[in-house]
Amino acid sequence: SRAHEPGEAWVLGRIPDQGLWPSNARFYRLLRSGMTLKGLLDSYFEDEELKAFLSILAEAYLGTRAEETPVASALPIFGYYIDGGYYPRGSSQALADLLAKAIEDHGGEVLTRYRVERVVIEGGAVRGVVANGEFFEAPIVVLNTNAMNLLDLVGEESLPSDYVWHIKSLKPSVTAFVVYLGVEMDLSGYPPLIKSLDDGVGIAISSNLDPSLAPEGHACVNVITVLPSEAYDAFGEHGTPEYTARKRAFSEELVEKASKLIPGLKERIVIMDAATPRTFERYTLNPHGAIYGLDQSAGAPERPYFKTPIKGLYLVGASTFPGGGIEAVVISGIIAANDISNWPSVRKPVTARNA
Ligand SMILES: Cc1cc2nc3c(=O)[nH]c(=O)nc-3n(C[C@H](O)[C@H](O)[C@H](O)COP(=O)(O)OP(=O)(O)OC[C@H]3O[C@@H](n4cnc5c(N)ncnc54)[C@H](O)[C@@H]3O)c2cc1C
The missing domain is CATH 3.50.50.60 (FAD/NAD(P)-binding domain)
Incomplete structure (x- = not known):
């Protein structure tokens, strides 16, 4: 991490106002400033625990630490605190x-x-x-x-x-590993999105937002972990026994972690599939299975x-x-x-x- 990062006031004072509408000018200058999330939080707060807490969501989504995350990438994530998140009815395919x-x-x-x-x-x-x-x-x-x-x-x-x-x-962005589960369980009492900071996994129960995705008494659960792009090489060549074994082992590891948060989950799996960084590359042609492009x-x-x-x-x-x-x-x-x-x-x- 960097020894010193300039605070927001320092950065804004040095970027010329480009004549934008006054109430937006500060916002646009901040986006273009190259400032990091850590720099922004340091300029508002002193409490390290609070700053760590406010970095959690951006770090979990983007896969970069606060000192590596540009404000321009972190701010849209802050929208979750204000407006919540959205899921397309009928799954992403509907889009x-x-x-x-x-x-x-x-x-x-x-x-x-x-x-x-x-x-x-x-x-x-x-x-x-x-x-x-x-x-x-x-x-x-x-x-x-x-x-x-x-x-x-x-x-x-x-x-x-x-x-x-x-x-x-x-260079490619971070990649990910996702396990897709169909479970025979009523999970309607759980929130649609759970982020476990201790285990580094996110759990999305999409059928809690769109019940048409799963038959009655069942639920759709995606367990995701964001990985550095180097993880692409850790799975070996697609189609080899080594690849299949690693994919299986990693899937089981994630299911185990998810079962700590949703007790009984692994015993109620009806169908299970998974996507490795190589799967994302195969379907989207993003090098190294990059999930955010660059x-x-x-x-x-x-x-x-x-x-x-x-x-x-x-x-x-x-x-x-x-x-x-x-x-x-x-x-x-x-x-x-x-x-x-x-x-x-x-x-x-x-x-x-x-x-
Ligand atoms: C597991 C995962 C979870 C994500 N979660 C979220 C989320 O919660 N919220 C969010 O906002 N974003 C999320 N993202 C990121 C988001 O999905 C991507 O940033 C976005 O879909 C990228 O859109 P795109 O149009 O640039 O590329 P893509 O959606 O990848 O579309 C590009 C298309 O072009 C095709 N293509 C590429 N090269 C060629 C070629 N030479 N010839 C023909 N076709 C070609 C690909 O096959 C692909 O279909 C997630 C991504 C992943 C992988």
Whole structure:
């Protein structure tokens, strides 16, 4: 940890006000200040126990200690204290289905099981993508993949050397291990989210928020632990006996920890599945199974800008501003969509009806 970190007043006094609306200026300057959560708490409180308590939620979610956590990443987590958390009715899949429906309702088509292998560039502008060996022509391509995958998709030769250097400097965020349980138990008396600081696990009982997720008398329980990205290597190659054995052992360890908080849990399991860092990598193509895209700790390289040096090639998602998390990636999508809607080929001609 650092020996000395400047307090909030010190930082704010040195950042020029960018002419934002006065009541928001302080907030935006704080976000851009590079200050850590520890620095912020030190500037308000003296009691170490209180500061440790106020760091708990951010540390548990982000997997970084208060002295490594930028205020910009920690503040959204503080929203839990104020507004609580939200879970999409019908599970997270409902969000993806809604987005797919919006595309289809506007005449688009969603192709699943198509992996983009290459982005085709000509004369510094994007021409389309190759997916499953098929060429799809497009003047604008929005990549929602981890920015660390960009060089493989585009090719270093098409990009300026300082940009290539920046992309190569990026590091994956923390990863995780999750055990998914279906249990024959009435857990309605438990809170939907339990964080055990002693054992470093989080327990989400999603059926307490959305009873349609489990049959009567049953519950859905996810047990999660956040891990450093190096944990990716600890499981071995996917599909090997070594991998299966480690996955099983780690699952049992987490179930044991969860059973301390929910007595009888492990005896009432009806179905059990698990995801290792390699599982997250396989499904999302995030290197090392990164759950928040890029390293979000203080001092990590800046996230790439949403516009790449290639005309028509955009980056969105967790590896761009503002970062990882559902709400943040939606914001990144809106930023890109606003820019794209100003392209003359995209902008609707003004007619009497839409003027
Ligand atoms: C276990 C876990 C728990 C989490 N909990 C929370 C939480 O409680 N709250 C919260 O806000 N966030 C949470 N997150 C983080 C959140 O899920 C992510 O930050 C967010 O989903 C990232 O969105 P995205 O659109 O950037 O990427 P993704 O959701 O990963 O979507 C990218 C998609 O692009 C596809 N793709 C990538 N490359 C290619 C390619 N070359 N060709 C074709 N397709 C490609 C991937 O397969 C994937 O489907 C959690 C993440 C995990 C793993």
